[in-house]
Amino acid sequence: VIGQPAKSKRPKEPGENKIKPVNKKIKPKTPKIKERESADSSLKSQSILTQVMDKGRFQKLAATLSLSAGQSIELRCKGSNVTWNYPSYLDTFKDSRLSIKQLDRYGQLILANSTAADTGEYSCWLQLCNGNKCRKDETKTGSTYIFFTDQEELFVPTPSYFEIVYLNPDKPAVIPCRVTTPSAKVTLHREFPAEEIETDGTDIIYDVKKGFVYQHPTSDHKGIVYCKAESQGAPQISIKYHLLYVEVPKGPPSTTIAVSSNRAEVSDSVHVICTVLGEPDVDVNFRWQYPGQESERPVIIQNFWRLINRGTGHTTRISKSVLVVEDFEAGDAGNYICIAQNLQGETTVATKVELN
Numbered sequence: 001v002i003g004q005p006a007k008s009k010r011p012k013e014p015g016e017n018k019i020k021p022v023n024k025k026i027k028p029k030t031p032k033i034k035e036r037e038s039a040d041s042s043l044k045s046q047s048i049l050t051q052v053m054d055k056g057r058f059q060k061l062a063a064t065l066s067l068s069a070g071q072s073i074e075l076r077c078k079g080s081n082v083t084w085n086y087p088s089y090l091d092t093f094k095d096s097r098l099s100i101k102q103l104d105r106y107g108q109l110i111l112a113n114s115t116a117a118d119t120g121e122y123s124c125w126l127q128l129c130n131g132n133k134c135r136k137d138e139t140k141t142g143s144t145y146i147f148f149t150d151q152e153e154l155f156v157p158t159p160s161y162f163e164i165v166y167l168n169p170d171k172p173a174v175i176p177c178r179v180t181t182p183s184a185k186v187t188l189h190r191e192f193p194a195e196e197i198e199t200d201g202t203d204i205i206y207d208v209k210k211g212f213v214y215q216h217p218t219s220d221h222k223g224i225v226y227c228k229a230e231s232q233g234a235p236q237i238s239i240k241y242h243l244l245y246v247e248v249p250k251g252p253p254s255t256t257i258a259v260s261s262n263r264a265e266v267s268d269s270v271h272v273i274c275t276v277l278g279e280p281d282v283d284v285n286f287r288w289q290y291p292g293q294e295s296e297r298p299v300i301i302q303n304f305w306r307l308i309n310r311g312t313g314h315t316t317r318i319s320k321s322v323l324v325v326e327d328f329e330a331g332d333a334g335n336y337i338c339i340a341q342n343l344q345g346e347t348t349v350a351t352k353v354e355l356n
Contacts, residue, residue, distance in 0.1 A: 048078040049124055049142020061144040066182060069116050069150040075109040077124035077142055081134075082107025087120035089159075116153035116180040121145045121209070145209050149181045154229040154236045156180055166280050167217035167245045176211040177227035177238040184231035188212045191224040191240065219245040246279050246316075252345030253284055253319075257338050263356045268328040270353055274338035276319040280307055285341045286321035291334035300324040330355055 050058040051065070052074040067073060077084070082102060086109070090098045099110040107124060123143035127134045156178045167173045179186055186206060188197040199206050205213050214221055222245045227238040253276040260271040276284045286303055305319040319340075325332050333355040339348050 048126070048140050049144065050076050050078075052076060061142070063143075064145045064147065064182065066147045066149055067114065069114055069118075069148040069153070069180070071114055071148075072110065072112045073114065073146070075122060075124070077107040077109075077126075079106065079126040079140060080104065081127045081129060082124050083127055083136075084109055085121070085123045086111075087118060087122075089117055089120075114148045115157075116148050116150040117157045119146065119148050119156045119178065119180050147180055147182050151181070151231065151233060154179055154181060154184050154231055155227070155238045158239055161239050162242065163239060164242050164244060164280075167214065167219075167221055167243055168250070168279070169217060169246070170250060171217075173214045173217045173221075173243070174210050174212070175214075175225060175227070175241050175243075177229075177241075178211050179208065179229055181229075181231050182208050184229045186227055186229045189226055189228060191226065197225065217245070221245070244280065250279065250344055253278055253340040253342050253347045255338065255340045255347040255349050257336070257349040257351045259336065259351050259353055262352060263354050264328045264332075265356050266329055270325045270328050270332070272323045272325075272336045272338070272351065272353075274321045274323075274340060274349065276340050276342075276347075278317050278319065278342065280317045282317070282342050284319040286319075287339040287341070288321070288323055289335075289337040289339075290323065290325075290332075291336075292325075292331050295331065297325075297331065300326070328353075328355075 049061050051061055053059050058076070061075075080102075084100055084107060086098070090111075097112045097114075099108075099112075101108045109122065109124075111118060121143060122145075123141065125142070126137040126140035128137045163176075165173055165175055175188065177186070177188075188199060188204070188206075189195065190197055197204065199212065203215050205215065207213055212227070222243050224240055224242050226240045229236050229238070256275050258273045258275070261268070264270050272290075274286060274288075278284060284305070286301075288299075288301060290299065291297075292299070301321060301323050303319070303321045305317055308316055308318055321338060321340075323336065323338075333353060335350050335352050337348060337350040339346055341347075
C-alpha cells in the first residue's frame with residue numbers, strides 16, 4: 001500500500017523515476033544528469049538507497065545517520081537484484097530482528113528494535129548477472145553509517161571483553177573502539193604505564209566509524225590499551241585491546257621441510273614435517289604429494305598451529321603439517337612434497353626418503 005501513493009508523487013522522488021527506464025529512456029535521463037552535476041562525489045553513490053519515513057515518504061540518506069537505540073528502520077534500494085551489506089554482528093547471531101526481502105522494483109531491509117550493537121555501515125548495490133556470473137554495478141550503490149545512540153552504551157558492544165590487535169609494519173592497525181554517539185569525546189589510554197596516548201592526527205588518528213588508527217605501527221606501540229568516552233554523563237571505558245607486533249612480513253608462506261630420517265628401514269615409522277612461520281592472523285593450508293598417494297597408501301596427516309612470542313614484543317604464528325608413514329616399505333621411498341598456501345600465494349618444498 002505504501003508503494004501506491006509514492007507512485008503518484010514520482011516527480012518529487014528522483015529515486016523513484018530511475019526504476020522505470022524501460023519504455024521512456026529519455027525522461028529519467030535529465031534529472032540524472034542534473035544530479036551528477038550538482039552532487040559531490042560523496043553523494044553520487046547515495047542515489048539508490050532511501051529510508052522509508054512515516055506516511056510513505058522517502059528520504060535520501062546522507063553519509064551518516066543518527067537514531068536512538070530502540071527505533072526500527074526500513075531501508076530501500078532501487079533495483080531488481082540488490083545485494084546488502086550490514087554489520088556482521090547481525091549475521092553472527094542469525095538475528096530475527098533483521099529482515100531482508102527482494103521485491104520487483106527494490107530490495108528492502110528492515111531492522112526492528114535496534115540496539116547500540118547494530119551501529120555500523122549499511123550499504124547496497126545492484127548485481128549485474130550474465131548466466132551464473134554476477135558482478136557489482138559500481139554506478140548503482142548506496143551507503144550510510146548509522147549510529148544507534150544509547151547513553152548507557154557509549155561504546156558499540158562486542159562479544160568479548162578482550163581483543164588482540166596485530167600491528168603489522170606495512171599497514172595501518174585499528175583499535176576498534178567505535179562509539180554509538182558521534183559527538184562523544186573519545187581518548188586512548190595505555191594500561192601500563194598508566195597514561196593517555198596522544199592522538200596527533202598524523203601517526204595516530206581517531207575515526208568515529210573505525211576507532212583509533214595507528215598509521216605506521218611499530219614495536220613501541222605494543223601493550224594493553226583501552227578507550228574512554230564521555231558524553232553528558234560519567235565517562236565509560238571500552239574493553240581492553242592487546243596490541244602485538246608482528247615479526248613476519250606479508251607474502252607467500254615462509255616454509256621449511258624436515259624428515260625424521262632421510263634413510264629408512266622396512267617397517268620404520270617416518271615423520272615428514274612441514275613448518276610455516278607467518279603472520280599471527282593469517283591461516284595456512286597444507287597439501288601433500290607423496291610416493292604412495294596414487295595407490296592410496298594410508299598415511300596420517302596432522303595440522304596444528306600456535307603463537308610464539310619472541311621476547312621483544314614480536315609475535316609469530318607457527319603452523320605445522322606432519323605426515324606420518326607407519327611400517328615403511330619399498331613403495332614409500334621417493335619425494336615428499338609439501339605445498340603451503342596463504343592469501344598471498346603458495347610455497348612448495350620437498351625432501352627425499354630412501355630405503356636402506
